[in-house]
Ligand SMILES: Nc1ncnc2c1ncn2[C@@H]1O[C@H](COP(=O)(O)OP(=O)(O)O)[C@@H](O)[C@H]1O
């Protein structure tokens with residue numbers, strides 16, 4: 001869990017604005033993630049979260065800066081980085097098996113039909129869709145469609161998963177189950193995951209690190225919040241953890257007030273050394289962004305979890 | 308519920324048809340009143356004059372004549388007297404050839420234009436000018452350059468069926484959902500495979516709709532084209548029978564043109580249904 005598996009280095013995204021000017025969605029954005037880490041990005045609509053994710057995926061190119069994955073600058077998309085789209089983006093003319101199989105046969109071009117099928121089936125089973133292989137997306141519920149999207153992303157055994165508000169269109173119950181599944185799968189397979197979300201509780205449940213972005217245009221990555229909750233946390237008893245409310249309040253507070261005023265209040269904000277926030281640690285909040293100073297969670301030492 | 312609606316609709320259709328045939332019959336029947344006229348004139352004019360018979364044939368005349376045609380659809384007594392089956396066959400063959408050639412050109416070209424914003428912009432003015440030209444306006448030019456009336460008719464069919472297919476293909480290809488393209492991109496699918504596995508299935512319903520519009524237009528145009536070039540075909544048949552003053556045959560031809568047009572449309576509609584996917 002150390003080292004920089006993914007490193008976003010000083011990227012900017014600018015669009016031509018009205019009257020020949022350019023508007024920058026963000027400038028000089030730095031961000032890094034370790035292998036196996038689950039990171040969530042929270043920020044208001046339009047601050048550039050999707051843009052960052054698309055750049056990470058290689059679907060979009062930054063106007064400036066670079067993205068380094070596993071020591072190599074990326075150019076374009078890659079089968080190493082799977083994307084789970086907000087709108088599931090299943091091909092409606094293909095069945096569940098066809099959609100997952102399309103990804104599998106794209107990664108392993110030489111595999112024969114039977115092998116592709118067997119491999120796809122494994123991942124359909126993994127997301128709990130056994131029995132629905134031959135249904136078309138139009139015959140599936142929203143939750144099932146998103147499961148297919150997850151199966152498709154996982155089936156190519158990527159090095160990292162990129163998720164753009166994958167559960168925002170689902171009802172609370174389905175969202176809960178899918179969060180459980182994604183968390184289980186990511187922990188089991190040691191996936192590195194980058195997820196955009198609007199849901200603070202979702203971030204607290206899933207993420208090891210939470211990136212807080214200020215409002216755009218000219219958005220900045222304001223803080224990296226380390227999740228103080230134990231790794232074996234359950235979705236239903238999150239709120240019993242003594243640090244839960246402190247964490248939640250910190251994020252909500254940021255979203256409600258500080259996301260607007262951050263840039264004005266912190267003119268000396270260094271985008272290369274974004275403050276890391278450790279909730280509940282005495283002396284608190286700000287440490288520098290470097291890896292050595294990051295506090296990692298050691299199971300069993302959590303204050304008050306046994307309560 | 309659905310079945311009963313269909314049943315009732317069928318009944319209404321039959322009633323409407325019967326009413327139409329009835330009115331037609333009443334409007335064209337002979338009243339039997341004998342006008343006073345010279346015997347020579349009466350002989351010359353036939354029943355039309357002597358029994359106030361309308362020059363318009365009634366449904367019974369048409370029915371009898373149609374039965375005659377249907378019994379011998381493929382006879383061939385020289386250039387001016389061929390069975391209706393043969394005439395329709397010529398027309399369908401011309402439409403089929405011109406249309407097929409148009410498909411071969413329009414769909415690949417539409418793919419290229421739809422996938423390339425540059426080509427799309429560069430070719431747009433040409434398409435905009437060429438599209439509204441009546442296909443028959445090409446006829447003299449075609450006759451002059453090709454020097455063969457039958458091939459000229461095929462060329463006119465080609466020209467008239469290419470535009471709806473081309474424009475629909477361009478539109479279908481250009482408006483494939485971005486997210487589906489992105490799926491292919493994240494899976495590192497190459498351009499060629501992407502065209503066949505994502506863009507073609509996604510654009511197929513739009514392309515087929517264009518093909519369906521085209522076949523309709525082609526069938527409309529072939530009648531006019533054959534009236535111009537003459538020789539063979541259902542269009543020529545209509546014109547020839549008009550010159551023969553055989554309104555009965557003209558009506559039969561109109562009926563058959565309608566039926567064949569409907570069948571062509573239904574075939575394309577079936578194909579469209581086959582490639583349409585529910586979302
Ligand atoms: N093609 C584009 N042209 C101009 N502006 C764009 C374009 N795409 C996105 N933007 C702008 O970039 C900003 C960030 O968009 P996005 O990354 O989708 O935000 P988020 O996902 O955080 O809601 C928005 O303000 C949007 O208006």
Ligand SMILES: [Mg+2]
Nearest residue numbers: 049050051164
């Ligand atoms: Mg977004």
